[in-house]
Amino acid sequence: IKTTGYLDIFQSGYKPPDEVIKTAASPKSNDEPLEIFWTSEDPNTRFYAYLYFAELDHLKRNESRTIKIFWNGSPVSGSFNPSSEYSMTLSNSRAFTGKDHWISVQKTSDSTLPPILNAIEIFSAQSLDEFPTTVEDVRAIESIKSTYKVNKVWSGDPCAPRLFPWEGVGCSFNNSNHQIKSLNLSSSGLQGPIALAFRNLSLLESLDLSNNILKGVVPEFLADLKN
Structure with missing residues (x-):
């Protein structure tokens, strides 16, 4: 999915690239989730993810797109509707650890449209062995x-x-x-x-x-x- 229309990328404060937000992935089937898997070499590594969303379709009156996010089966956020006016950023406030990781972007039961995902960034937290600023x-x-x-x-x-x-x-x-x-x-x-x-x-x-x-x-x- 893509658009050439204007989207406010500054609303959430994270300023994702405009070219990235104007495209989105969606599953082939309406009921399938979008899923990302990876394995960590160190199960103690702390991971954070930032997921970006923006509605790129012109929804009809009888259409809705409501999304929920899970990480290893635990909810990362409540259900939400991507905005067609600005990009939305959702992230986990508590780090996830472990060997195997699975992020699932799903539609809710009352959503008529499949989930979308415009972009995702995954970070691992590292301990800093250096001095801080005064x-x-x-x-x-x-x-x-x-x-x-x-x-x-x-x-x-x-x-x-x-x-x-x-x-x-x-x-x-x-x-x-x-x-x-x-x-x-x-x-x-x-x-x-x-x-x-x-x-x-x-x-x-x-x-x-x-x-x-x-x-x-x-x-x-x-x-x-x-x-």
Whole structure:
């Protein structure tokens, strides 16, 4: 199934690729589920899955598509109807472990149409043997995120793991804690005055706020940053 129409991919905050969401898989038979199987080498590995849904068909009045998801026989979510206006993201809040895994996307008994699935991502959680970002920097960047409602996928530790820092964030890595040393928020839709939280990034060397709608004078604390 596919569409060329507009779908809001920002509604759930996960921003899946537009080209992916505009296509969907469905089973050959109306009553069959969509199923994914895999085997883990380590039964203690913790798995998380993110499933993406969007209705691509123009449903008639007497048609309905209601879906439910199971992982190894346990429900991941309640029943739901994919939206034709925006993509929906469902995931398991509790990690699943074990050797054999089976995700089943099924139609409910009162659904007239088969289940669909636009995309799925499966992640395994790994323990990090490295230091976190300093508490002061985490509080500062979280305050900046909240103040400007930064439209980026900023979650977890800003600098860890070191191969995957937050978008636009550059970090300094040492033997005790990570710290933010550069921040690029250019063309990020920021509005209002420059927030005081920037001065709490004590190791900051580079700050790019260009192409935003910032107002007011440049605060003196930017000149007082040690680095």
